[in-house]
Amino acid sequence: MPKVTYFSGETFPLEMHKVRIIQKLTLLPIEVRLRAVQDSGYNTFLLQNKDVFLDMLTDSGVNAMSDRQQAAMLLADDAYAGSATFTRLHNKLIEIFGQRYFLPAHQGRAAEHILCKAYVRPGSIVPCNYHFTTWKAHVTEQGGTVVELLKKEGLEVNSDNPFKGNFDVPALEALIAEVGVEHIPYVRMEAGTNLIGGQPFSLANLREVSAACHKHGIKLVLDASLLADNLHFIKVREPEFADASVGEIARAMADTTDIIYFSARKLGFGRGGGIVTDDEVSYKEMRGFVPMYEGFLTYGGMSVREMEAITVGLDETLDEDMINQGPQFIAHIVKTLDEAGVPVITPPGGLGAHVDAMRFLDHLPQEQYPAAALASAIFIASGVRGMERGTMSEQREPDGTEPLADMELVRLAVPRRVFTLSQVNYAIDRLMWLHANRKIVGGLKWVEEPELLRFFYGRLEPIGDWHNELVAKFRADFGDSL
Ligand SMILES: *Cc1c(COP(=O)(O)O)cnc(C)c1O
Numbered sequence: 001m002p003k004v005t006y007f008s009g010e011t012f013p014l015e016m017h018k019v020r021i022i023q024k025l026t027l028l029p030i031e032v033r034l035r036a037v038q039d040s041g042y043n044t045f046l047l048q049n050k051d052v053f054l055d056m057l058t059d060s061g062v063n064a065m066s067d068r069q070q071a072a073m074l075l076a077d078d079a080y081a082g083s084a085t086f087t088r089l090h091n092k093l094i095e096i097f098g099q100r101y102f103l104p105a106h107q108g109r110a111a112e113h114i115l116c117k118a119y120v121r122p123g124s125i126v127p128c129n130y131h132f133t134t135w136k137a138h139v140t141e142q143g144g145t146v147v148e149l150l151k152k153e154g155l156e157v158n159s160d161n162p163f164k165g166n167f168d169v170p171a172l173e174a175l176i177a178e179v180g181v182e183h184i185p186y187v188r189m190e191a192g193t194n195l196i197g198g199q200p201f202s203l204a205n206l207r208e209v210s211a212a213c214h215k216h217g218i219k220l221v222l223d224a225s226l227l228a229d230n231l232h233f234i235k236v237r238e239p240e241f242a243d244a245s246v247g248e249i250a251r252a253m254a255d256t257t258d259i260i261y262f263s264a265r266k267l268g269f270g271r272g273g274g275i276v277t278d279d280e281v282s283y284k285e286m287r288g289f290v291p292m293y294e295g296f297l298t299y300g301g302m303s304v305r306e307m308e309a310i311t312v313g314l315d316e317t318l319d320e321d322m323i324n325q326g327p328q329f330i331a332h333i334v335k336t337l338d339e340a341g342v343p344v345i346t347p348p349g350g351l352g353a354h355v356d357a358m359r360f361l362d363h364l365p366q367e368q369y370p371a372a373a374l375a376s377a378i379f380i381a382s383g384v385r386g387m388e389r390g391t392m393s394e395q396r397e398p399d400g401t402e403p404l405a406d407m408e409l410v411r412l413a414v415p416r417r418v419f420t421l422s423q424v425n426y427a428i429d430r431l432m433w434l435h436a437n438r439k440i441v442g443g444l445k446w447v448e449e450p451e452l453l454r455f456f457y458g459r460l461e462p463i464g465d466w467h468n469e470l471v472a473k474f475r476a477d478f479g480d481s482l
Helices: 030-039 067-073 084-097 108-119 133-141 169-179 203-215 227-237 246-256 280-287 289-294 304-317 325-339 370-382 421-436 466-478
Strands: 101-105 125-128 145-148 186-190 219-223 259-263 273-277 352-356 387-389 409-413 444-448 459-462
Touching (some): 030 370, 030 466, 067 304, 084 246, 084 273, 084 304, 101 289, 108 133, 108 259, 108 280, 227 246, 227 325, 280 289, 325 421, 370 409
Parallel strands (some): 125 145, 186 219
Antiparallel strands (some): 259 273, 387 409
């Protein structure tokens, strides 16, 4: 964070970059926004981007590229095999993580697929600090079971715990004693824990997890997709590393882990992914799946242009001025909403601001998908597209019962280097209005519920007429405002 003290005594985010290419946005009238929500089955994944004002669905593949990334793309070396572009990316990963082998994949979930194909068997138990949607689907598809061993405090919606992504090491010991080490193919730690609000783990915790795994000969796998945020938080929240560079912290993390995988749609500001390891045996165990599912070993489904952009993007990930913009904006949103009484996850994490729909819509039962209803209501009220991260993002058990999520969140992602502070303030303003009118918002029910990853493409409809009441209240309060 740039060390700038303001005369006014206020503190606000300060971007250490300037905008040099822009894309025009449109803000449609609320009636048109309602129609768009109806056409998309009250699922923000199904909205058309042309109808969206601020796209805060995700940070995946939509982070802004730098001039250096764009320039590097022109230098891409187009070859199926042995491209110099691949070597540059590989060398950058060796430089950052100090691990020799790299298996490219077209995105993060493809890396998860390979890891699960290689190591998960029917009956496998795979512990993690917290699951991620696509990873869990891959584990389950191979016949394995995911066990979450997040420290209990991580699920407290409001706290001042700086590391809510920390793993419960004694619980791992107990699990090993219960199920036997032979059933645990690996332990997965997720940086910047996505589904619980972009919350980091501490390096001290990662080291403890690593020691416990290695004592029992279990591999430690790091999901580094949201590594940049986690590096930032270790630097600013873990006193031992206040003077370390983020590069040194990244290396210290890598030194504790056996396999690292990542989505370069997040880490590296590009589009791609891959798996890194220093263990030749693991490398060979996974290698065959790359040409089978992704592409040859020197591109893995990525275009050479994207690989060049990722190489430079990874470099920028080690620049504190470049990675703190997201966390600063998120902290601003969370602080402003929290002070206004709008329930949000605290402390602020990376990835986005997370609105607590369970409390925002405390008149709705979880079976009516409060987070999905709130995501739709936010879009209707503002044209801001967020993402449901609650019960709708869960999957039914084989017997059809529906697990209720630990948290009902609407994530307003802050893609890195994309939005301005005034746009973010607009989103905050509309959320405050919606909160003042929250009793209007009702629940949702399924119209079409897919079996697999239903949140991506399932369709719902409102219970009652709340959507029309919301539009009427907006018009009564704001006249002909957009
Ligand atoms: C996005 C994400 C993934 C999957 O990456 P994709 O590139 O979207 O397939 C995996 N793990 C975490 C933590 C993520 O945030």
